[in-house]
Amino acid sequence: MIHAAVLSGFVLAVFAPAIQRRWPKAGSWMLSLLPFGLAVLFASHIGEEPVRESTAWIPALGADLAFRLDGLGLVFALIISAVGAFVLIYAGGYLKGHRHLGRIQCFLLLFMASMLGVVLADNLVALFVFWELTSVTSYLLIGFDHEREKSRAAALQALLVTGFGGVAMLAGALLLQQITGTLSIEGVLGQGETIRAHALYVPALLLILLGAFTKSAQFPFHFWLPNAMEAPTPVSAYLHSATMVKAGIYLMARLSPALGGTDWWFGLLVTGGAVTMLAGAVLAFGKSDLKQILAYSTVSALGMLTFVLGIGGEAGARAAVVLLIAHSLYKGALFMAAGAVDHEAGTRMIEDLGGLRGAMPVTAAAALGAAVSMAGLPPLFGFIAKELFYEAAEVHPVLLACAVATGILTVGAAGLVAIRPFFGRAVQTLKHAHEAPSSLWLGPAALAAGGIVFGLFSGTAAGGLVAGAASSVAGIPVTAELGLLHGINLTLLLSAFTAVAGVALYASADRIRPLLRPVVGSLAWGPAGWYDALLASMMRFATFQTRLLQNGLLPHYLRVTLGMAILLIGVALVRGTGPPQKNLLTDVRLHEAVVGILILAGAFSSVRATSRLAAITSLGVVALGLAMTFVLFGAPDLAMTQFLVETLTVILLVLVIYKLPAYTQKSSDRTRLRDAIVSVIAGSLFTVLVLGVTSMQLAPEISDYYIENSEKLAHGRNIVNVILVDFRGLDTLGEITVLSIAAVGVYALLKLRPHKEEPS
Amino acid sequence: MIYLLAVVIGGLYSAGFYMMARRSLLKLVIGLALLSHATNLLIFTVSGVSRGRPPLIPDGQALAGGVSDPLPQALILTALVISFGILAFALALVLRTNESVGTDDLDEMRTTEQ
Numbered sequence: 001m002i003h004a005a006v007l008s009g010f011v012l013a014v015f016a017p018a019i020q021r022r023w024p025k026a027g028s029w030m031l032s033l034l035p036f037g038l039a040v041l042f043a044s045h046i047g048e049e050p051v052r053e054s055t056a057w058i059p060a061l062g063a064d065l066a067f068r069l070d071g072l073g074l075v076f077a078l079i080i081s082a083v084g085a086f087v088l089i090y091a092g093g094y095l096k097g098h099r100h101l102g103r104i105q106c107f108l109l110l111f112m113a114s115m116l117g118v119v120l121a122d123n124l125v126a127l128f129v130f131w132e133l134t135s136v137t138s139y140l141l142i143g144f145d146h147e148r149e150k151s152r153a154a155a156l157q158a159l160l161v162t163g164f165g166g167v168a169m170l171a172g173a174l175l176l177q178q179i180t181g182t183l184s185i186e187g188v189l190g191q192g193e194t195i196r197a198h199a200l201y202v203p204a205l206l207l208i209l210l211g212a213f214t215k216s217a218q219f220p221f222h223f224w225l226p227n228a229m230e231a232p233t234p235v236s237a238y239l240h241s242a243t244m245v246k247a248g249i250y251l252m253a254r255l256s257p258a259l260g261g262t263d264w265w266f267g268l269l270v271t272g273g274a275v276t277m278l279a280g281a282v283l284a285f286g287k288s289d290l291k292q293i294l295a296y297s298t299v300s301a302l303g304m305l306t307f308v309l310g311i312g313g314e315a316g317a318r319a320a321v322v323l324l325i326a327h328s329l330y331k332g333a334l335f336m337a338a339g340a341v342d343h344e345a346g347t348r349m350i351e352d353l354g355g356l357r358g359a360m361p362v363t364a365a366a367a368l369g370a371a372v373s374m375a376g377l378p379p380l381f382g383f384i385a386k387e388l389f390y391e392a393a394e395v396h397p398v399l400l401a402c403a404v405a406t407g408i409l410t411v412g413a414a415g416l417v418a419i420r421p422f423f424g425r426a427v428q429t430l431k432h433a434h435e436a437p438s439s440l441w442l443g444p445a446a447l448a449a450g451g452i453v454f455g456l457f458s459g460t461a462a463g464g465l466v467a468g469a470a471s472s473v474a475g476i477p478v479t480a481e482l483g484l485l486h487g488i489n490l491t492l493l494l495s496a497f498t499a500v501a502g503v504a505l506y507a508s509a510d511r512i513r514p515l516l517r518p519v520v521g522s523l524a525w526g527p528a529g530w531y532d533a534l535l536a537s538m539m540r541f542a543t544f545q546t547r548l549l550q551n552g553l554l555p556h557y558l559r560v561t562l563g564m565a566i567l568l569i570g571v572a573l574v575r576g577t578g579p580p581q582k583n584l585l586t587d588v589r590l591h592e593a594v595v596g597i598l599i600l601a602g603a604f605s606s607v608r609a610t611s612r613l614a615a616i617t618s619l620g621v622v623a624l625g626l627a628m629t630f631v632l633f634g635a636p637d638l639a640m641t642q643f644l645v646e647t648l649t650v651i652l653l654v655l656v657i658y659k660l661p662a663y664t665q666k667s668s669d670r671t672r673l674r675d676a677i678v679s680v681i682a683g684s685l686f687t688v689l690v691l692g693v694t695s696m697q698l699a700p701e702i703s704d705y706y707i708e709n710s711e712k713l714a715h716g717r718n719i720v721n722v723i724l725v726d727f728r729g730l731d732t733l734g735e736i737t738v739l740s741i742a743a744v745g746v747y748a749l750l751k752l753r754p755h756k757e758e759p760s
Numbered sequence: 761m762i763y764l765l766a767v768v769i770g771g772l773y774s775a776g777f778y779m780m781a782r783r784s785l786l787k788l789v790i791g792l793a794l795l796s797h798a799t800n801l802l803i804f805t806v807s808g809v810s811r812g813r814p815p816l817i818p819d820g821q822a823l824a825g826g827v828s829d830p831l832p833q834a835l836i837l838t839a840l841v842i843s844f845g846i847l848a849f850a851l852a853l854v855l856r857t858n859e860s861v862g863t864d865d866l867d868e869m870r871t872t873e874q
C-alpha cells in the first residue's frame with residue numbers, strides 16, 4: 001500500500017505533460033486528484049498502529065525499499081500530499097498558458113513522490129536516495145525559468161549546498177550502520193543507548209546534522225533558500241516553505257530518539273536553531289520583497305523547529321509537531337497569496353502595494369487568516385504553536401528571551417506581508433488589480449481555513465495526529481491535549497506581551513526598517529559571499545590544473561604520465577617485492593651478451609641518429625637483435641614472425657622514406673637533457689620491474705593445459721600455432737580485424753583526398 | 761642472463777620514451793616502435809625465460825620436459841603483428857599530416873583548426 005502511494009507520483013509525473021496538453025484547462029485539477037486521494041488515504045491512518053512494508057532492493061548491501069508509516073511520517077505525508085494538491089491547482093492558474101506548464105507539473109509530481117519517499121522510508125539508503133531525488137527535482141524546479149541566468153545560478157547553488165549536505169548525511173548514515181549493524185531506521189532507533197555511548201557517536205551526529213542543516217537552511221547555510229525564490233511561486237510555496245526545507249527537520253525529528261538527549265545534541269541544535277530563528281526574523285522584517293520576507297521568515301521558522309527539537313523531551317516534541325503543521329498551513333497560504341498579488345498587481349514590493357482588499361477580497365481574507373496564525377494570535381493554530389514553543393523554551397531564561405524576541409519580530413513580518421498590500425491607502429499598481437481566478441485563491445483560502453479549523457477544534461481535529469507524531473519524535477508515548485485556553489500562566493502572559501510588542505513594532509516599521517538595512521546586508525551576504533568565494537576559487541584551481549595537466553602538448557602529457565608512473569611504481573617497488581625465484585637464468589654466454597649489446601647499441605644509435613635513414617636502420621638492428629634473442633631462448637615462431645615483420649617494415653619505409661619529413665632537431669639542449677633524465681629513470685624502473693616481477697609465481701597451469709592438450713584435442717604439434725589458431729582462435733580473428741582496419745585506414749589516408757571546395 | 765635482459769629492456773624503454781617526447785612526428789613513431797619492441801621483450805622475459813627447446817611436439821612421441829613456455833610466445837606473436845599494423849598506420853598519418861599541415865612539429869599543431 002505505501003509502496004503504491006509513494007511510487008504512484010512517479011508514474012503520474014511521466015504522463016503529466018501529456019495530460020496537461022490534452023486538457024489545458026482542466027489538466028491541473030485532474031492531476032491534483034492523486035495527491036488529494038493520497039491525503040485521504042493517509043488521513044484514514046490517523047490514530048492507527050504503525051505499518052511497515054519492505055521489498056528487497058539491494059540485498060547484498062542490506063538496502064531494502066522499506067517504508068514505515070508511523071505518527072511522524074503521517075504528519076509529513078499529509079502535509080506533502082494536501083499542500084501538493086493545492087499547489088498543483090495553483091500552478092495551473094499561475095502559469096496558465098505557459099508553454100512548459102506540463103513540465104512543471106511533472107517536476108512537482110516527481111518532487112512530491114520523492115518527498116513522500118523521504119518521510120516514509122525505513123531504510124537509511126532508501127532515505128538517502130529519495131533525499132537526493134528531492135535535491136535534483138528542486139534543482140529542476142528552481143531553474144524552471146532556465147533562460148534567466150539568476151534562476152540557473154540559484155538552482156545550482158541550492159543543488160550544491162544541499163548536495164554537499166546529502167553526502168555528509170550519507171556518511172553519517174553509514175557510520176550509524178557501523179555502530180548498529182543495520183540500515184533499518186526502526187532498527188537504529190531501537191539501539192539509541194548503544195549509539196550514544198559509541199566512540200563514533202559525535203562524528204555520526206555532526207555528519208547527519210550537516211545534512212539536516214543544509215537542507216533545512218540553518219545558519220550559516222541559510223542563504224540558498226532566499227535565493228531559491230527565483231523559482232515560480234508555486235514552487236516556493238511547496239518546496240521552500242511547506243515540504244523540502246522540512247526534510248532536514250524531519251531527519252532530526254526522526255533520529256532524535258536515537259541521537260537526542262545528549263549535550264552535543266542540545267548544544268548544536270539549540271545554538272544553531274536560536275541563531276537561525278533570530279537572524280531569519282530580523283532579515284524578514286528588513287526585506288521589502290514579499291517573497292523575500294516570507295523566505296526569511298521561513299528560515300526563522302525552521303530555526304524555531306531546530307531549536308525545540310534540540311530542547312527535546314515531551315514539550316519539545318509537541319511544540320515541534322504543532323509548529324510544523326501550523327507553519328506549513330500558514331506559510332503555504334501566504335506564499336500563494338503573495339504569488340496571486342504578484343500575478344494580479346504586477347509587483348511584490350510592499351512599498352508599491354496597498355489597499356488591495358477591495359480588488360482582491362478573497363485573497364486578502366486568506367492572507368489575513370494565515371498571517372494571524374503566523375503572528376500567533378488566538379484563535380488560530382499558530383497561537384497554540386506559539387504557546388507550546390514558549391513552554392518548551394522555559395527550560396532557561398536566555399532561551400525564552402530568544403523565543404520571545406523571535407515571536408515579536410514574526411508578528412511584525414506577518415503585518416508586512418498581510419496588512420501592507422491589502423489595507424491602508426490604495427496605491428496605483430503596475431497592472432490594474434482584480435480578484436485572482438479560483439485556482440489562485442483556492443489554495444491559500446483552504447490552507448488558511450485549515451489554520452482556523454485546527455485552532456478552534458484543536459483537540460478533536462489535531463490531537464490524535466499530534467500525539468502520534470510527538471510520540472515518534474520523543475521516543476516515548478506523548479499525550480497532546482491541545483486547546484486555546486490553558487488558564488493564566490507564564491506563556492499566556494508572554495503571548496500577550498509578544499502581541500502588544502509586535503503590533504508596536506509593526507506600527508513603527510517605517511522608522512525601524514531603514515535602520516536594519518546595514519544589518520540585513522551583512523547578515524544576508526556573509527555566508528553567501530563565502531559560497532561565492534569558494535566556488536570561484538574552485539573554478540580557478542580547476543583552470544590552473546587543466547593548464548598544468550592538459551596544455552595540448554603531446555610531449556608534456558608523456559612527461560606527466562611518466563612522472564606519475566615513476567612515482568607510483570617506484571613507491572610500490574621500494575616498499576618491497578618478494579625474494580627472487582630460485583631457478584632464474586643468471587649465467588650469461590658470450591653470444592647472448594653480444595646480442596644484448598647489439599640491441600642496446602641499436603637503440604642508442606636510433607636515438608642519436610641525425611638522418612632518417614640512420615634512424616630507421618638502427619631500428620632494424622634492434623628488431624633483428626630481438627629476433628636473435630627469440631631464437632636463442634626457444635621461440636622460433638617468434639623469431640620467424642619478427643624477421644617477416646621487419647622485412648615488411650623495411651619495404652614500407654623504403655617506399656616512403658623520402659616523402660617523410662626531414663630529420664631536424666627541434667628542442668633545446670636543456671629540454672633534451674631533461675627528457676633524457678626522465679626517460680632513463682622510467683626505463684630503469686622497468687629494469688627493476690622485470691627483476692621484481694620474475695620473483696612472482698605466475699599461473700603455470702594455463703600453459704600446462706595447452707602443452708597437455710595441444711595434440712590430444714587440437715591435433716597440432718606446434719603448440720604456439722595451436723594456441724593462436726585453435727585455443728585462442730577468436731583472439732586471432734580480432735587481430736586480423738585490427739590489421740584490416742589499419743590497412744583500410746592507411747589506404748584512406750594515402751589515397752583518398754577531400755574534394756576541392758566548390759567556390760560558392 | 762635475466763639481468764642482461766632486464767638492462768636491455770630498460771634501455772629500450774628509455775630510448776622509446778625519449779623519442780616519444782620529441783616534437784618531431786617521425787621521431788614519435790620511431791619511439792613507438794622502440795616501445796613495442798621493449799614491451800615484447802618484457803613479456804618474453806618476465807614469463808620465465810629459459811634456454812629450453814621450442815614448444816614443438818616431436819612426431820609420434822610425447823613431449824619431454826624442458827620446453828619453453830608457449831603461452832607468452834603466442835601473446836607476443838599477436839603483439840608483433842599488431843605493432844606492425846600500428847607502425848604502418850602511424851607512418852601513413854605522419855605522411856598525411858606533413859602533407860596537409862606542412863609541418864611535423866607537434867608544438868605547432870595545437871589546434872584542431874587549420
